[in-house]
Amino acid sequence: MEPHWKEIIPGDQYIVSIDGMQNIGDNKVLTLLYQPLIGPVCISLYFTLLNQVEDGKLETEPASHYYLMNLLDLNLSQIYEARQKLEAIGLMETYMKENEDLRSFIYVMKPPLSPKQFFTDGLLNIYLYQKVGRDYYNRLKQTFANKVIDKTGFDKITKGFQDVFSSSHFPYHDQIDEHDLTVKYPTKEIPETIMVQPPHFDFDLFLAGLNESVIPKQAITTEVKDVIIKLAFLYEIDAIQMKNILYSAINEQNQIDIEALRKAARDWYTIEHYSSLPKLVDRTQSPIYYANIDVPKTQEERLIRYLETVSPRQLLIDLSEGSEPLESDLRLIEEIMVKLNLTPGVVNVLIQYCMLRTDMKLTKSFVERIASHWSRKKVKTVTEAMELAKSEHRKYVDWQKQQKEIKSSPRKTTRTTRQEPVPDWLKNGGQTKQVEVDENFDFEAEKKKLEERLKKYKK
Template identity: 50%
Template sequence: MSKHWQELLPVDRYMVSSAGLLHDYDRKVITLLYQPLIGPICISLYMTLWSELEENRLWSQSSLHYNLMNTMGLKLSDIYESRKKLEGIGLLDVYKKKSEEENQFVYELNPPLSPEQFFTDGMLNIYLYKKVGKVQFGRLKNFFCDEIVSMEEYQPVTKTFTEVFASDHLDSLYVSDETLEELKPEANFKPIGRTQAKALGGFHDTFDFDLLFAGIKNSLVPKKAFTQNVLDTIAKLAFLYGIDVFQMQKLVIGSVNVENEIDIEDLRKAARDWYQIEYHNEMPSLSDRVQPVIYHSQTEGPNTKEEELIRHLETVSPRERLLQLSGGAEPSKSDLQIIEGIMLNQNLNPGVINVLIEYVMIKTDMKLTKGYVEKIAGHWARKKIVTVKEAMEMAKSEHRQYQSWAQGKKENKSSAKKAIRTEIVPDWMNKEQALSKDENKEKPENKELDERKRQIEERLNKLKSRG
């Protein structure tokens, strides 16, 4: 994970383009449906970039990111993080051209999903419900919906083109090859039009389909039942509800109808029912993700206690880990917001966050301090930590540094008498520290042994000289 200054500088230039015409109605969709999910700064960035497009045009003039910083009154790091969220949710595509002097970017704005697409998405609508609550969600649905008027008693009487128009003077409609070329758009131009919203992506990368297929017999679910739409739905449901491959196998088998097809609606309902049983009717949020299979540290069964812990941290969500560490008490909203924040902003994997949660809570008397958590998370992001094992090794090697961060300003205060206390750390760190203590103890013992050997050798030499 690179920091913003490794990816973006104020002197880098950018141009804004649009995949198609953006309409005023899109502003309402983005403001009311997308803003609760990605926040006001992201929406402000989208609207600012949109405003740089001239009316009914697809390209803006070239500009510096420094100017964008001044316009929005934001640091470049805030703009970079907001840009990533817009990319992730499908509202922005980014293109980069490197040169020796500067980098040039193209920011292509994508239209949002239509209200119908959004409310039937199966994921974004659930996140929105979780974010705004039942009452506000109902208001938003009513705002973007209208009452259906029955047309049963009406018959279509619309005239067709051929009923209204006739084609006369056929010879006058002849066009030469030269004229045909003039009718086409010029080579470097394309007609301005409206494009479809960009679908959310990346779900297939976080799900092991090979393992899914290996555990389902062809006699139970035919291979042809896994259409592209079914595969997309499986990947999205696995991401949304944190369903592992083995549980998904059961849900898929249970969703096969009499025609040996996978009923997508039945699969969605089965996934939703499973989640509500597992999480006591709670709706999912970003903190309920689990470690992607491709980032698991071990493929075989665990042999040691540490390997068992690694496997456990890879298969539970950060929310579940908070529940376990607090003895079953429901995590507070503020704790979940801290976890969701670092998942979005630092893009750390759920298993890595589990290690972070355990390390911080045990060291700070079962409290999640936002600044301390974010500082360590930022360090791990810069170090590109992606697996549970890497996170544990990093916590061990940088323990003294993190300890000084926790003490903060207390280190600067001198005191005549310091209190001696036993440091509390996670169990998986005790072994490492015990080894280092033993090594330190061995050093004075080795010195004593060497001194004793030297004295014995001197006595032997004296005896030899006498003899």
């Protein structure tokens, strides 16, 4: 993800456009259902942009982002991050036109899903359930539930249009202007559900692996395909596992039972992840946690920028010279980000530090212990994580030594004392300690290998 200053500056102009009028119920949906997922800053930006459109109009006059920054009392990186989340969740579309010295944006505000659409979405409702908990989730469902009035015993006596009105025919000499009949007025737009495309899920491969004698191709309707893709993204299910899940959701009519499919996917996930449900987390570091570096100049500043803008998964791939990371490593990183609420940039520093300390492996106990410490310290930025690693390096070495002593066998072995490698940024203030390590392990070679890998990071 590009830094915000490459995508937008305060002087850039924007116009807000709406496809249709919103109703009063949308405000309640946004506040109670969307806000727990994307946060109050996003909702504030949404309402601020929407309310700039005057009643009866479909768009605003051009304004600068500097004006928007003053309205919201936010910096541009916060506005840019909130805008991206609104786009991702389907509440906003952004269009850009760039001239030589002028960049203009059109922000098209989209209506939220209806309560029925939201609670049957299969994606947003799961994230909301995990965010607010079972009891409050059920209260929210009751808040938006509409009871159908029982009309039993009543007769319908509603008059039809032709019963009340008639059409009179009198001479009319003025010519009707077709433009008067076709002018566009604000109308309520039908909200669209979120479309996702999980990068790890190959739908064509999934279809190719299906046994048509068990599941005919006509059973994979547009609705079923949409549900499958959402479930694959939500629970990180690959094509092979999804095939097995789909087999359990086929009914006697050789059709896919949508609810059975969702339940089977949830059951699979809860078994794999110990009865938990997925949370909605950012893929990369939020711009609000970026270091105040306009143009990285030193090696350390370029490394900080890289760790801020790359995802933990991509970092593991880069450190492995393009190889896919182990499933166990990805699961460990996922648990740390979700359970301990660490930001992606902080997790990237943790990965780099721990892999160099443990022979390019992620040792679960060592990683989790440091991650817990950083979580308690409420570390949010890459620079904070680096500084804490420097100041607490001696403690972490002692932790590692204790773990080695616990796991080591009673028999005596020939050992030698050598200084273990650390990242270059740790040397500028971190204190090292001589610890016992295996003589056969060439730490300097491993350190050089890691440095070569990190030269490939994005600028």
